[in-house]
Amino acid sequence: MSISPYDSYRPPEEPHRKRRRRNRPAGGGAFRRGGGDGSREVAMVPEPEFTSYYGRPIVKAPPWDSKIATYLFLGGLSGGSAILALGGCLTGRSAMRRNGRLAALTAAGLGGIALVADLGRPERFLHMMRTFKPTSPMSVGSWVLATFSTNAGVAAAVELDRMTGERLPLGPLRPVLHALELPTSVAAGLLGAPMATYTAILLSDTSVPTWHEMHGHLAFVFASSASLASGGLILLTTPTSETGPARFFAVAGVAGELVAMHVMKGEMDPVTVEPLEQGKPGEWLEWSERLSILGGLGALLGGRRRWVAAVSGAALMTSSALTRFGVFWAGKESVKDPKYTVIPQRNRLNKRRAAGITDDSITTGPQHPEG
Amino acid sequence: MSTDRMTPTSAFEDDTYWEHSHPRRGFFTDTSICIGCKACEVACKEWNRNPADSDYQILGSSYDNTGGLGADTWRHVAFIEQSHERIEEARESGRALVSLGMPRVGPPATSPAPSSGGCACGSATGADAAAAATASQGGACGSGACACGSTPDPVDADAAGPGCACSSQSTPGVTAPLGCGSGGGCGGGAGASSTRGTHGTDADDSPVLDTPDFRWLMSSDVCKHCTHAGCLDVCPTGALFRTEFGTVVVQEDICNGCGTCVAGCPFGVIERRNDGLVEPKTQRGAPPMPDTVKVPQDGIAQKCTLCYDRMKNDQTPACAQACPTTSIKYGERESMLETAQHRVTQLHEQGRTEARLYGANPRDGVGGTGSIFLLLDEPEVYGLPPDPRVPTADLPRMYKRAGAAVLGMLALGAVAFTAGDRA
Numbered sequence: 079m080s081i082s083p084y085d086s087y088r089p090p091e092e093p094h095r096k097r098r099r100r101n102r103p104a105g106g107g108a109f110r111r112g113g114g115d116g117s118r119e120v121a122m123v124p125e126p127e128f129t130s131y132y133g134r135p136i137v138k139a140p141p142w143d144s145k146i147a148t149y150l151f152l153g154g155l156s157g158g159s160a161i162l163a164l165g166g167c168l169t170g171r172s173a174m175r176r177n178g179r180l181a182a183l184t185a186a187g188l189g190g191i192a193l194v195a196d197l198g199r200p201e202r203f204l205h206m207m208r209t210f211k212p213t214s215p216m217s218v219g220s221w222v223l224a225t226f227s228t229n230a231g232v233a234a235a236v237e238l239d240r241m242t243g244e245r246l247p248l249g250p251l252r253p254v255l256h257a258l259e260l261p262t263s264v265a266a267g268l269l270g271a272p273m274a275t276y277t278a279i280l281l282s283d284t285s286v287p288t289w290h291e292m293h294g295h296l297a298f299v300f301a302s303s304a305s306l307a308s309g310g311l312i313l314l315t316t317p318t319s320e321t322g323p324a325r326f327f328a329v330a331g332v333a334g335e336l337v338a339m340h341v342m343k344g345e346m347d348p349v350t351v352e353p354l355e356q357g358k359p360g361e362w363l364e365w366s367e368r369l370s371i372l373g374g375l376g377a378l379l380g381g382r383r384r385w386v387a388a389v390s391g392a393a394l395m396t397s398s399a400l401t402r403f404g405v406f407w408a409g410k411e412s413v414k415d416p417k418y419t420v421i422p423q424r425n426r427l428n429k430r431r432a433a434g435i436t437d438d439s440i441t442t443g444p445q446h447p448e449g
Numbered sequence: 450m451s452t453d454r455m456t457p458t459s460a461f462e463d464d465t466y467w468e469h470s471h472p473r474r475g476f477f478t479d480t481s482i483c484i485g486c487k488a489c490e491v492a493c494k495e496w497n498r499n500p501a502d503s504d505y506q507i508l509g510s511s512y513d514n515t516g517g518l519g520a521d522t523w524r525h526v527a528f529i530e531q532s533h534e535r536i537e538e539a540r541e542s543g544r545a546l547v548s549l550g551m552p553r554v555g556p557p558a559t560s561p562a563p564s565s566g567g568c569a570c571g572s573a574t575g576a577d578a579a580a581a582a583t584a585s586q587g588g589a590c591g592s593g594a595c596a597c598g599s600t601p602d603p604v605d606a607d608a609a610g611p612g613c614a615c616s617s618q619s620t621p622g623v624t625a626p627l628g629c630g631s632g633g634g635c636g637g638g639a640g641a642s643s644t645r646g647t648h649g650t651d652a653d654d655s656p657v658l659d660t661p662d663f664r665w666l667m668s669s670d671v672c673k674h675c676t677h678a679g680c681l682d683v684c685p686t687g688a689l690f691r692t693e694f695g696t697v698v699v700q701e702d703i704c705n706g707c708g709t710c711v712a713g714c715p716f717g718v719i720e721r722r723n724d725g726l727v728e729p730k731t732q733r734g735a736p737p738m739p740d741t742v743k744v745p746q747d748g749i750a751q752k753c754t755l756c757y758d759r760m761k762n763d764q765t766p767a768c769a770q771a772c773p774t775t776s777i778k779y780g781e782r783e784s785m786l787e788t789a790q791h792r793v794t795q796l797h798e799q800g801r802t803e804a805r806l807y808g809a810n811p812r813d814g815v816g817g818t819g820s821i822f823l824l825l826d827e828p829e830v831y832g833l834p835p836d837p838r839v840p841t842a843d844l845p846r847m848y849k850r851a852g853a854a855v856l857g858m859l860a861l862g863a864v865a866f867t868a869g870d871r872a
Contacts, residue, residue, distance in 0.1 A: 131832030132510040140712035165866040198706015198748030205686040205705040216709045217685035271855040284712035297854035323865040423836035440813035443546030444794040
């Protein structure tokens with residue numbers, strides 16, 4: 079830009095694109111898309127609708143990785159399993175009850191470990207319990223997880239004790255735990271649904287563009303995904319004589335997820351849907367849809383054959399995991415390109431202005447009426 | 450997708466359940482007199498003992514090699530280089546803000562003369578003159594030689610060296626008396642300002658600036674200390690709290706690093722610190738501590754505290770104190786707002802319609818910010834969101850939808866074990 083005698087000391091400039099790429103923050107290359115990978119970030123080339131500061135992100139992604147995506151899946155799986163375990167308990171399906179309870183505790187336990195491991199200060203995980211804040215989905219979720227796990231844990235302990243012929247070293251606690259079997263089973267079943275869906279609020283209540291744009295419908299997607307995953311788990315693990323309700327649960331979950339996902343994408347700002355359809359997250363969500371349809375059809379048509387039920391169940395569980403990973407990483411991707419932040423905000427601002435609402439912009443000219 | 454009107458906000462105290470008698474404090478960052486010296490960045494880093502962000506690197510973004518706000522950077526100076534077209538666009542978009550049903554101030558909306566340009570510095574107030582004088586004493590341009598173009602000749606403007614775009618606004622034929630050499634310091638604008646006012650415009654009221662083809666925008670970004678703070682709302686541990694000064698601060702010993710606040714902030718300010726050893730604040734003034742004694746502060750969320758420790762002792766935050774041009778002003782939020790509104794009106798009267806305020810509106814998506822900015826272009830040019838909205842504004846709707854999903858899932862379970870039984 080400038081000409082000075084000192085310019086001769088400068089090293090020759092590299093081509094602009096290369097330099098920018100090298101300086102991209104680490105981790106930026108995981109799911110690089112053609113076109114949407116930030117190559118637009120050459121400075122001072124204003125696009126008609128979208129400008130940015132050297133293509134740098136505006137909002138920040140939370141420092142969460144696949145451990146949290148795994149938890150999204152496990153939380154849904156354990157919540158749904160607790161519901162099926164309660165049903166099995168109430169209708170006398172002992173294998174379904176047993177498998178559901180064990181799955182609920184195992185999944186919640188593993189999920190809890192993943193959550194703690196993802197903290198910046200894992201040793202302070204109990205600080206989650208020092209307050210209850212309804213404005214914080216993470217706080218509400220921590221309490222849901224803690225309460226759910228306690229109840230699911232008691233129910234599963236009783237189940238384990240029964241399986242081992244009352245050989246667990248429970249001592250005087252045995253009669254107490256056995257007396258609590260039904261209440262804890264009911265509590266875990268009822269809390270299973272919030273357990274499976276609160277993570278939708280956790281993601282939506284952020285400034286991550288794609289996650290926030292999903293806020294009207296993500297809870298339905300996650301509840302459906304949890305239903306099909308836990309239905310799939312029971313199909314995989316339980317004799318077909320008992321799995322009738324699980325088949326229904328799973329098939330309804332598949333239908334619900336297909337509808338909810340479709341409606342959700344339709345309601346979002348079109349540009350924020352892109353990360354759901356591009357790159358690795360896009361592939362995962364595509365496969366998730368295929369597998370859920372396959373698994374759903376398998377459960378519906380061939381669910382009385384043991385091997386078909388098992389294959390369908392595995393497909394459904396995989397589908398649910400892929401849904402959670404796809405949604406999670408699509409959101410993380412949507413942070414990297416500022417267009418996903420700027421364009422929806424510009425769109426809604428322009429819409430409000432077109433509707434005659436001009437007093438709620440963060441940018442104001444001189445002599446605002448409020449002044 | 451929310452096109453519906455945001456809830457009109459009531460008073461700050463009601464919104465935030467703030468029970469203190471102290472007046473709310475805040476910044477007003479006037480980017481029109483920022484010279485890009487980065488003294489604020491350095492002062493912030495030193496006072497708060499924030500670790501280095503990374504190894505030294507050239508980011509290829511004008512003189513900004515800091516990148517952005519983060520766990521270790523609580524003040525960030527943005528540098529934007531703009532051509533003639535962008536200056537015109539900014540002037541138009543700023544003018545459009547005036548016509549949005551608000552009282553008209555400033556010049557008639559004729560299209561400005563093509564020769565007019567923008568200038569990132571050197572406007573015509575007495576305060577600015579003093580500020581620029583301060584700058585010249587301090588030699589504050591930290592990022593290089595500071596040669597302010599002071600003639601309307603575009604060749605000379607191009608020859609202006611790196612580091613500072615503090616161009617004095619001079620009319621043709623009036624040369625600013627204070628050009629500055631390459632030795633540092635920045636004095637443009639001081640002399641010119643006395644000759645200007647309404648005279649510094651040409652026939653159609655457009656300001657005539659000495660760099661019609663190019664301008665540098667410099668802006669020191671900082672935590673906004675929002676009225677509706679997303680980070681504060683979503684913090685599950687209560688580590689983030691609102692201080693008696695109305696600011697939002699992280700308690701280092703409570704935060705467990707869950708990272709929810711990082712995603713909750715609509716401005717991308719707060720971040721989880723990955724590494725870095727930090728000397729305890731209680732050791733200030735003592736000889737440096739060995740690494741083994743330093744407190745590891747990795748793994749917790751960090752952001753600007755508006756120098757809470759200094760405020761408690763009636764001190765000005767480090768960045769505002771270090772700012773040589775008074776571009777960063779600090780005080781009671783109400784008086785900051787007044788100053789900001791006075792300043793933007795003044796700039797519009799001078800024909801600089803690209804000026805606009807950011808965060809001064811209590812009806813915006815975050816209820817107004819504690820840190821108000823005067824910008825010379827659209828917010829996204831500076832890396833600021835154009836229509837930020839605290840995510841928790843949609844939380845009631847999310848809870849309703851999730852409640853419906855929960856009931857639906859339980860109902861599905863009930864149906865599965867009754868009707869589905871026969872399947």
